[in-house]
Amino acid sequence: MENLGALAVLLAFCLSVYAVAGSVAGKWRKNLFLIVSAERAVYSVWILLTVASAVLVYALMTSDFRLAYVAQHSNRAMPAAYKFAAWWGGQEGSLLFWSWLLATYASVAVFTNRRKLREIMPYTTAVLMTTQTFFLILNAFIANPFQVIAQDGAVISVPDGNGLNPLLQYPAMAIHPPMLYLGYVGMAVPFAFAIGSLIHRLPGEAWIHTTRRWSLVTWLFQGVGILLGAAWAYAALGWGGYWAWDPVENASLLPWLSSTAFLHSVMMQEKKGMMKVWNMTLVSSSFFLCIFGTFLTRSGIVSSVHTFAQSAIGHWFVGFLAIGIAATTYLILDRLDFLKSEAQLESVVSRESSFLFNNLILLASCFAVLWGTLFPVISEAATGEKISLDAAWFNRLMIPIGLFLLFLTGVGPLFAWRRTSVESLRKNFLWPGLASLALAGGLVAAGMRNFYAVISFGFCLFVALTVLAEFHRGAAAIRAKNQVSYAMALVELTHRNTRRYGGYIVHMGIVLMFIGFTGAAFNQDVTREVAIGEPIRLGSYELKVREVTDGDNENYTWQHAKIDVWKNGAFAGTLEPERQFYKASRQPVGRVAIRRRLNEDLYLNFAGTGEDGKATVQAYLFPLVTWIWVGSVTLVLGTLICLVPAKVRREYARTEVVGVLKKTAAVRS
Amino acid sequence: MKRRPAPLVLLALLTLGAFAQMPSKSNEDIHRVGMRLACLCGCSDTVASCKMPGCHFAEPARVEIREMLSAGLSDAQILERFSQKHGASILRAEPSSLGWLIPYASIGLGLLMIYAFVRRYSRKPAPLAEIPAGDSRYQEQIEKELANLE
Amino acid sequence: MILAAACVLTIAVIAFVLLVRPSDLPEAESVSPFAHLDERKASIYENLRDLQFEYRVGKLSDEDYQATKKDLQRELAGVLAEIDALKEKLGVDTATRPAPAKAPASAAASVCPKCRAKFAQPMKFCGECGAPMGGQG
Numbered sequence: 001m002e003n004l005g006a007l008a009v010l011l012a013f014c015l016s017v018y019a020v021a022g023s024v025a026g027k028w029r030k031n032l033f034l035i036v037s038a039e040r041a042v043y044s045v046w047i048l049l050t051v052a053s054a055v056l057v058y059a060l061m062t063s064d065f066r067l068a069y070v071a072q073h074s075n076r077a078m079p080a081a082y083k084f085a086a087w088w089g090g091q092e093g094s095l096l097f098w099s100w101l102l103a104t105y106a107s108v109a110v111f112t113n114r115r116k117l118r119e120i121m122p123y124t125t126a127v128l129m130t131t132q133t134f135f136l137i138l139n140a141f142i143a144n145p146f147q148v149i150a151q152d153g154a155v156i157s158v159p160d161g162n163g164l165n166p167l168l169q170y171p172a173m174a175i176h177p178p179m180l181y182l183g184y185v186g187m188a189v190p191f192a193f194a195i196g197s198l199i200h201r202l203p204g205e206a207w208i209h210t211t212r213r214w215s216l217v218t219w220l221f222q223g224v225g226i227l228l229g230a231a232w233a234y235a236a237l238g239w240g241g242y243w244a245w246d247p248v249e250n251a252s253l254l255p256w257l258s259s260t261a262f263l264h265s266v267m268m269q270e271k272k273g274m275m276k277v278w279n280m281t282l283v284s285s286s287f288f289l290c291i292f293g294t295f296l297t298r299s300g301i302v303s304s305v306h307t308f309a310q311s312a313i314g315h316w317f318v319g320f321l322a323i324g325i326a327a328t329t330y331l332i333l334d335r336l337d338f339l340k341s342e343a344q345l346e347s348v349v350s351r352e353s354s355f356l357f358n359n360l361i362l363l364a365s366c367f368a369v370l371w372g373t374l375f376p377v378i379s380e381a382a383t384g385e386k387i388s389l390d391a392a393w394f395n396r397l398m399i400p401i402g403l404f405l406l407f408l409t410g411v412g413p414l415f416a417w418r419r420t421s422v423e424s425l426r427k428n429f430l431w432p433g434l435a436s437l438a439l440a441g442g443l444v445a446a447g448m449r450n451f452y453a454v455i456s457f458g459f460c461l462f463v464a465l466t467v468l469a470e471f472h473r474g475a476a477a478i479r480a481k482n483q484v485s486y487a488m489a490l491v492e493l494t495h496r497n498t499r500r501y502g503g504y505i506v507h508m509g510i511v512l513m514f515i516g517f518t519g520a521a522f523n524q525d526v527t528r529e530v531a532i533g534e535p536i537r538l539g540s541y542e543l544k545v546r547e548v549t550d551g552d553n554e555n556y557t558w559q560h561a562k563i564d565v566w567k568n569g570a571f572a573g574t575l576e577p578e579r580q581f582y583k584a585s586r587q588p589v590g591r592v593a594i595r596r597r598l599n600e601d602l603y604l605n606f607a608g609t610g611e612d613g614k615a616t617v618q619a620y621l622f623p624l625v626t627w628i629w630v631g632s633v634t635l636v637l638g639t640l641i642c643l644v645p646a647k648v649r650r651e652y653a654r655t656e657v658v659g660v661l662k663k664t665a666a667v668r669s
Numbered sequence: 670m671k672r673r674p675a676p677l678v679l680l681a682l683l684t685l686g687a688f689a690q691m692p693s694k695s696n697e698d699i700h701r702v703g704m705r706l707a708c709l710c711g712c713s714d715t716v717a718s719c720k721m722p723g724c725h726f727a728e729p730a731r732v733e734i735r736e737m738l739s740a741g742l743s744d745a746q747i748l749e750r751f752s753q754k755h756g757a758s759i760l761r762a763e764p765s766s767l768g769w770l771i772p773y774a775s776i777g778l779g780l781l782m783i784y785a786f787v788r789r790y791s792r793k794p795a796p797l798a799e800i801p802a803g804d805s806r807y808q809e810q811i812e813k814e815l816a817n818l819e
Numbered sequence: 820m821i822l823a824a825a826c827v828l829t830i831a832v833i834a835f836v837l838l839v840r841p842s843d844l845p846e847a848e849s850v851s852p853f854a855h856l857d858e859r860k861a862s863i864y865e866n867l868r869d870l871q872f873e874y875r876v877g878k879l880s881d882e883d884y885q886a887t888k889k890d891l892q893r894e895l896a897g898v899l900a901e902i903d904a905l906k907e908k909l910g911v912d913t914a915t916r917p918a919p920a921k922a923p924a925s926a927a928a929s930v931c932p933k934c935r936a937k938f939a940q941p942m943k944f945c946g947e948c949g950a951p952m953g954g955q956g
Contacts, residue, residue: 007825036839044832051828114845204855271866274790274861284919342859344791346890356786360779368772375768387761388769390704390717397772416879417866418887423880473876497869807896815867 002067002146005055009096009144012048012103013136019129020215027122028289034540035122042110042125045132048416053100056093056145060086069145074118075163075584077555082164085174088384089164091313092145092296094177098294106132108387109189109214117206120196127192129454131291135203135318140315161641163584166556168571170236176228184290186253190215191287194280201338205273208266213643215283219263220639222256227632238590238605240525240620242628245394250373251293254366259286261362264355271417273342274352277332278359280339289366291321296373335370347419354412365401372397399452403459407513409507410463413470432465456518463511467504474501495647505638512631519600519624529614538619541602542566545615546574556580556589561606565595577606577617601625699734702744706730706751707759715761852909855893856902 019041026034060083065071073090074083086092105130113121139145148155167173190211197207229249230242243249261283268275295317332339345352371378372389379387395431414420414428439574440458448454471490494501523623526538536543545560559579575593582589588608596604600623607616703717708727716730730751738746752760830941851857874884 001821004821004825004828011829011832015832018836032844036844037836040836040839044836118845131871204858206855206858235833270862317886335806341790343894345787347886348787348791353787356783360776360783364776364779366771367775371775372768380768387768390700390715392700393768397769414878415872416873416883416887418890419883421880423881424878424883427880428878473878474872477872477876522845807899810899811892811895814864 001059001064002148005052006053006140006144006146008048008052009136009140009146012045012052012099013133013140015048016045016129016132016136017394019045020126020133021466023122023125023129029364038122038125038129039110039114042103042106042129045129045136046100046107049096049100049103052139052146053087053096056096057087058086060084063161064157065159065161066148066155067145067148068149071149071158071161073161073164075161077584078163078169081174082169085165085168087179088177090393092139092143094149094181095135095138095143095298096145097178098181098185099132099139101181102128102132102135102188103607105185105189109192112496113210116203117193117196117210119628120193120200120202120207122195122196122541124192125633126196128188129193131188134316138313138316142316157580159563160584163582164557166580166582166585166587166589167236170232172228174226176232179221179228180225183218183220183225183252184255184294186214186218186221187259187287187290190218190283194283195328195331198280198335198338201335205269212266215259215263215266216639216642219256219259220636222252222259223639224306224636226252227629231629231632234625235592235594238592238618240523240592240605240622241391243386243627245372245389247373248293248297250369251296253581254367254373255286255289255293257362257366257369258282258635261359262286264362266360268352272352274345276339276341277336279312280332280606282359284325284332288321288325288328291317291324295321333490349415349420349425351412351415351417351420354408354415358405358408358412361405365398365405368397369394370539402514402517403452403455406456406459406463406510409510410459410466413504413507414466426468428469428645432462432469435465436462450521453518453521456514460511460514460518461509467508467511470504471501495644496642498644498646499642500645502638502641505641506635507638509631509633509635509638512627512634514631516624516626516628516631519622519627522623523621525618525620527618528617529610529616531614532550536617536619538602539600539621540568541572541619541621542569543617543619545606546616548609548615556582559606559608561617563593563604563606563617565602575602575604577604579606579608596626598626599623599629698738700730702734702738702747703727703731705744705748705761707761709759717807851904853902856898856905860895860898860902863891865896867891 019038022034022038022041026032027037039204058064059067060074061071061080063070063074063076063083069090069092070086071095073086078086086093088097105126109128110125111120113124117124149158150156190207193207193211193214196202226249229252233244234240234242259282262279265275265282269279295314298313298317302322372394376387377391410432414425416424436458439461440454443454443457471493474493475486475489478484478492479486482489483493484492524539526536528536530536530545532547533546534544542565544564546564548559548561550557550559552558557580561577562576563575565575573595575595577593578591580589580591581587590605590607592603594604594607600621603620603622605618605620607618609615700717704715706716708716708730716727716734734747735752742750748760867888870879870887871880879887900941
């Protein structure tokens with residue numbers, strides 16, 4: 001069975017090399033047969049990788065412990081869903097998963113463009129398949145998931161496997177890596193189209209229109225992946241944090257930040273034909289940051305909670321990144337004339353400038369995170385001493401940057417394209433500005449002395465008001481014109497320009513998330529060893545351990561606490577945190593219990609009982625943290641709205657050469 | 670997009686210290702000292718940042734630091750004890766100012782780039798004359814197509 | 820068994836890749852040499868539409884509106900000139916085909932906002948309940 005998998009990977013490698021060579025040669029020699037054959041090779045790579053993945057998943061599901069990968073990442077006691085999730089649970093499997101996703105994306109991209117953009121498709125295919133080849137080299141020769149365990153030259157099977165890391169045996173965690181990978185891999189498609197049109201010097205912005213949805217969907221997957229990771233960290237790691245600036249978390253944030261910058265600055269190119277070089281740079285750097293993220297996760301260069309395996313594949317990644325970046329830089333520099341700006345800036349006070357600042361801040365934060373992540377490596381190389389930067393360092397640096405970004409979120413949409421006079425500014429700024437000043441003043445008067453928190457709440461109100469005003473004005477105008485109800489007018493308004501109003505909803509989600517982040521300024525916690533019935537006080541809560549039970553199943557042993565909660569003297573229910581000890585991996589894991597409310601979360605971690613029978617309980621109070629998840633849902637909704645085709649499509653008079661028939665086409669807007 | 674204002678947590682913890690009923694040292698103190706000590710469990714993190722659950726080195730070390738802090742030892746004394754026990758290689762340097770400088774320098778560089786961009790692409794507000802005479806033949810076509818706009 | 824499957828898979832894949840018949844070649848959509856200029860024109864029209872809407876909802880001052888509108892019209896004239904120049908260069912005659920017929924001016928005009936009755940064309944007043952419908956019918 002495993003031979004079939006290994007063969008499929010090897011064959012896929014050959015075909016993907018063929019696809020690169022075939023499409024480029026076909027393009028140069030204008031041989032349509034070669035181009036089509038190369039495209040078929042793309043589909044074939046997908047089929048072969050699907051076969052290989054199916055073989056691996058089959059081995060995992062049937063607990064075939066002759067395979068080293070299965071023995072390392074699965075065991076008999078694991079539920080079926082986690083056996084399946086073990087596909088991406090370890091080094092070799094996750095790289096195969098990456099390859100398979102890339103092949104899927106490539107096949108979809110090639111298929112949907114089989115009649116369109118014929119001039120650049122060979123190059124696009126070549127770029128996609130070059131990346132595919134790189135990953136297939138890893139799959140076939142460096143991190144082969146189909147290796148069997150051999151002893152004295154004979155294949156043997158171990159009685160039971162090590163099992164998936166128990167921390168990863170958690171529902172959000174089972175889908176967090178695939179989401180992130182969908183994001184990481186997806187960036188390859190916009191990048192490939194961008195490079196394709198750059199090589200061919202395709203006039204117009206066709207690559208942007210074609211890949212607009214790709215980049216948005218990719219961005220969404222990446223964001224959802226990050227947020228699921230945060231939700232997992234919050235609910236599973238037992239210390240109540242959702243973000244620890246762990247290198248691998250940072251690695252997933254980097255491409256997200258740079259593609260956020262890309263999604264914004266690409267509007268400059270669509271609207272005015274400016275910043276072409278910059279957008280090309282951004283789409284490329286997003287792609288390379290995705291590869292870099294995979295590299296960080298997989299190579300263990302900066303160690304973290306996520307890098308469960310360390311290996312030598314780092315060199316391969318560094319090589320690929322170096323060659324890729326060099327080639328892209330050369331292409332961009334060589335074709336600067338093709339990327340020349342078509343327009344000028346009319347005024348410094350304009351939407352254009354706000355995009356410049358938005359890009360600056362997003363990229364600066366991206367760079368700061370990158371710098372902080374690599375600092376241990378850099379400092380070791382420079383001074384021989386490994387200096388780690390902790391979460392506090394990141395927070396001190398990123399809070400001001402984040403707040404400024406929040407401010408820009410509110411300010412940007414108030415500026416008009418091209419120029420904005422003082423009068424327009426006054427019209428738009430006056431009320432939101434006054435209201436947020438009033439809120440900040442009120443908070444200080446009410447005794448809030450936390451500078452950042454006051455600023456953050458003020459900005460949140462400001463942005464929320466500007467977004468609401470935007471919806472209100474538009475809806476009011478439509479209601480007056482079409483004589484429909486206000487709700488209908490809102491729907492109509494959003495439907496007319498889904499991108500803009502969906503974008504505003506995304507901004508609203510960001511505001512809600514910032515409310516949640518700001519709550520962290522008011523966290524409280526207490527750790528105590530208590531006897532049964534002894535009270536613990538935290539804020540307005542009183543906690544009493546009612547009983548502790550224990551037991552075991554085939555996967556782990558557990559200790560289970562029932563803790564009664566009183567809030568302001570009134571009984572508020574029972575929370576049941578648990579301590580589990582996984583047998584296969586010999587790891588203890590705390591399963592926390594959380595009482596989630598919109599104003600604050602009560603978060604209990606039970607650390608087991610001591611020899612004196614006293615229970616150790618860590619209780620945390622996290623104000624407003626639920627708003628992060630509310631904001632995340634809003635962000636997803638907004639992005640989905642952006643993906644809905646707008647009602648008013650950009651259909652326009654077409655200039656046609658007389659005597660040639662053309663199909664109708666509309667630029668997707 | 671996620672920022673957890675940890676310095677604020679520290680502030681909040683200090684002001685809310687009255688509520689904490691344990692005479693223990695706050696986690697931030699342990700963290701500060703832990704950041705100066707390498708974790709010897711095989712990871713390349715520090716005692717404070719090693720998040721391996723149930724780490725055989727970091728977790729006891731953190732308990733030790735907590736006890737030493739409670740006993741009133743200074744940071745330097747604690748570090749001294751650890752280096753005596755595990756060798757000097759366990760010590761990690763404090764974050765230098767370089768770590769701070771570069772990110773802010775990058776913002777400065779970005780501002781310069783924006784300035785250069787604005788300088789390069791700004792144009793004087795063109796006199797609000799009508800569309801140049803040579804293009805007047807398009808005026809009619811534009812008007813017609815504009816009328817179809819909405 | 821496994822060996823047979825491996826052989827079948829290999830042969831099938833290679834055959835699929837290498838055997839491309841002439842009838843398999845895709846019929847590429849012909850691309851007008853004016854496509855990118857049309858696209859630019861469309862994007863300017865869209866900017867104009869946005870501008871008008873922002874002005875109507877009161878986000879823009881008169882002065883900004885007029886100045887930006889002038890700019891956009893000037894840009895439009897530039898694109899039209901480019902189209903003509905290209906026409907001359909290619910030596911072809913062209914016709915401008917209007918945008919594909921739109922769906923009824925707006926959905927709101929053919930569906931009564933009050934009683935939800937639907938009509939084939941935009942109506943000024945609803946034929947069922949008499950409520951104003953905003954169409955030109």
